[in-house]
Amino acid sequence: MNVFGWMNDQLLRMQWLSDLVTAGVEWVGLDPASRIGGSVQFFVYDVVKIFILLSVLIFLISYVQSYFPPERTRRILSGREGIGANILGALLGTITPFCSCSSIPLFIGFTAAGLPLGVTFSFLISSPLVDMASVILLASIFSWPIALAYVGVGLVVAVIGGTLIGQLRMEGQVADFVRTVPVLDADETMTRNERIGFARDQVMDIVKKVWPYVLIGVGIGAAIHNWVPAETISALLGQDKWWAVPVATVIGIPMYADIFGTLPIAEALVGKGVGLGTVLAFMMAVTALSLPSLIMLKRVVKMPLLVTFTGIVTVGILTIGFVFNAITHLFI
Amino acid sequence: MIIKILGSGCKKCVTLGDNAKAAAEAAGKDVEIVKVTDFAEIAAYGVMSTPALVVDDRVLSSGKVLSAAEIGQML
Numbered sequence: 001m002n003v004f005g006w007m008n009d010q011l012l013r014m015q016w017l018s019d020l021v022t023a024g025v026e027w028v029g030l031d032p033a034s035r036i037g038g039s040v041q042f043f044v045y046d047v048v049k050i051f052i053l054l055s056v057l058i059f060l061i062s063y064v065q066s067y068f069p070p071e072r073t074r075r076i077l078s079g080r081e082g083i084g085a086n087i088l089g090a091l092l093g094t095i096t097p098f099c100s101c102s103s104i105p106l107f108i109g110f111t112a113a114g115l116p117l118g119v120t121f122s123f124l125i126s127s128p129l130v131d132m133a134s135v136i137l138l139a140s141i142f143s144w145p146i147a148l149a150y151v152g153v154g155l156v157v158a159v160i161g162g163t164l165i166g167q168l169r170m171e172g173q174v175a176d177f178v179r180t181v182p183v184l185d186a187d188e189t190m191t192r193n194e195r196i197g198f199a200r201d202q203v204m205d206i207v208k209k210v211w212p213y214v215l216i217g218v219g220i221g222a223a224i225h226n227w228v229p230a231e232t233i234s235a236l237l238g239q240d241k242w243w244a245v246p247v248a249t250v251i252g253i254p255m256y257a258d259i260f261g262t263l264p265i266a267e268a269l270v271g272k273g274v275g276l277g278t279v280l281a282f283m284m285a286v287t288a289l290s291l292p293s294l295i296m297l298k299r300v301v302k303m304p305l306l307v308t309f310t311g312i313v314t315v316g317i318l319t320i321g322f323v324f325n326a327i328t329h330l331f332i
Numbered sequence: 333m334i335i336k337i338l339g340s341g342c343k344k345c346v347t348l349g350d351n352a353k354a355a356a357e358a359a360g361k362d363v364e365i366v367k368v369t370d371f372a373e374i375a376a377y378g379v380m381s382t383p384a385l386v387v388d389d390r391v392l393s394s395g396k397v398l399s400a401a402e403i404g405q406m407l
Contacts, residue, residue, distance in 0.1 A: 069381060069395060070380035070381055070395075071380065074380075104371055104375070105371055105379065105380050105381070105382075108372075108375035109375065109378065109379075109380040112378065177372070177376065178375075180376075181375060181376055181377075181378050182378040183378055184377075184378040184379065184391055184394070198396075201344070205342065205344075296371070299372055300375075
């Protein structure tokens with residue numbers, strides 16, 4: 001057996017944990033192949049796996065993140081223009097905050113410093129959509145090609161979305177107070193211990209914030225996995241239904257959860273034969289657009305820009321959904 | 333002297349507030365601690381990461397929890 005395959009199965013997919021939970025389910029007298037036993041197995045295994053991966057990943061990523069405080073990101077981006085700046089903005093978005101709520105202060109800080117609106121939006125779209133933790137989790141639950149494809153298309157949406165917004169010259173559509181915000185430049189250097197402390201605090205903060213979403217997500221996933229007949233799911237979201245992608249997107253947009261809560265649902269849906277594109281569209285709609293984040297964004301941008309932003313991202317998600325459904329056979 | 337703590341009300345903001353209070357008391361100063369939780373108001377100070385410490389409308393730190401001793405040196 002090759003070493004990489006073993007590492008992937010045991011460390012990332014945690015096959016040992018699945019076996020252990022299965023043994024535990026049998027030990028308490030449930031049949032893992034039965035509905036109840038299967039639900040319990042799915043729930044316990046997924047919850048434990050997600051929390052282990054979440055903690056380890058957030059620690060590592062926060063350590064890297066401590067080298068890129070918002071002030072530094074802004075310095076890197078300032079003075080740049082064109083598609084290169086959009087690409088850089090989208091890439092920097094992958095190593096910054098997990099939650100769309102923390103991107104609003106960044107939006108204000110970037111805009112106040114005179115960064116092009118398009119570059120700021122590339123950053124703003126990619127920030128909740130793509131982060132390194134979600135990539136590893138996707139690889140754990142699905143496979144590496146799917147994880148990398150997700151990152152690729154996420155970045156493409158961010159770059160194209162930001163570029164379009166930049167082309168539309170909507171600079172005047174930012175809330176007036178943003179222009180008067182002072183630009184502070186902090187040049188902090190941290191010691192190694194401070195970085196470790198920062199990473200540990202991030203793990204505590206984020207786990208505390210996301211655990212209910214993870215439990216709800218895994219609960220819904222377990223229910224779909226064992227209780228909802230495949231025929232029902234495929235009648236609604238099946239590969240042959242043209243409306244599958246739009247329905248998944250429209251359901252996902254108002255929802256507020258993070259990628260960690262949506263993954264178990266995605267996992268269960270793919271298991272029921274829902275197209276990969278449909279599932280990716282659902283995940284992207286949930287993470288990139290949500291009612292709470294749009295309400296917050298409304299306070300810093302004017303309505304036409306808000307509508308443009310929502311429209312462009314929605315079209316991007318729909319496109320990705322349809323394209324992935326058409327090429328699913330390359331991945332599964 | 334007015335000390336403002338900018339942040340969403342997380343545990344770190346509370347710790348920063350306590351440290352600031354301790355530092356001001358050690359310096360024998362009469363202070364009022366104000367918590368600013370509205371993100372638009374926070375952003376209006378030019379702060380991008382919280383918690384941040386503002387003394388008499390001047391931003392002294394952002395994105396980290398300073399100890400009472402560190403704050404004492406800045407006051």
